[in-house]
Amino acid sequence: MTAYLLSFQEPDHSNLQEVGGKGLNLGKLSQIDEVHVPDGCCVTTEAYERTVMNRPAFRSYLDQLSQLDIEDHETIKELTEKIRNFIENIEIPADIEKEIIDVICNLGIEQYYAVRSSATAEDLPHASFAGQQDSFLNITGKENILCHVSKCWASLFTERAVMYRIKHGFDHRKVALSVIVQ
Secondary structure (H helix, E strand, O other): OOEEEEOOOOHHHHHHHHHHHHHHHHHHHHOOOOOOOOOOEEOOHHHHHHHHHHOOHHHHHHHHHHOOOOOHHHHHHHHHHEEEEEEEEOOHHHHHHHHHHHHHHHHHOOOOEEEEEEOOOOOOOOEEEEOOOOOEEEOOOOHHHHHHHHHHHHHHHHHHHHHHHHHHOOOHHHOOEEEEEE
16 A cells, blocks of 8 residues: 555554554564454554644644643633644645545445544553544545544644643654554
């Protein structure tokens, strides 16, 4: 595939920052003959970065987030809602969208898909991000799947996830997310 999408057979330990923990583990599992892993792909963190991170309005939101105190619950709540709405309404670049749709069409447009977040930093010695981002099941249709890819990206900025990063001193600019479409 490309830098924006990887099949489950492609990732190895060197791809963690591109496909996240779930993507990496699906890659490992798919290489075991006795294990059947349903087909799909990893929408890489590079797709997220190209779609979301390079937008001036988004960088402005990140600047605002970096100045917030964990006790400012109301501002965090309002700003994270704005950020999620912003991400969910960004148009995915046409070439990335086409690659995702091509995979879906090859696997079967009538199928039901899981669209799952795959974080690049889920379990660290001093912090655990596991379960903070969203995943969606039984998603059908090209547009609906693309919509849920954006929803997964947006889930990096739930109130809970942002407060956790503030509490533990993580830079919001350094988080990224891969999305599994399976």
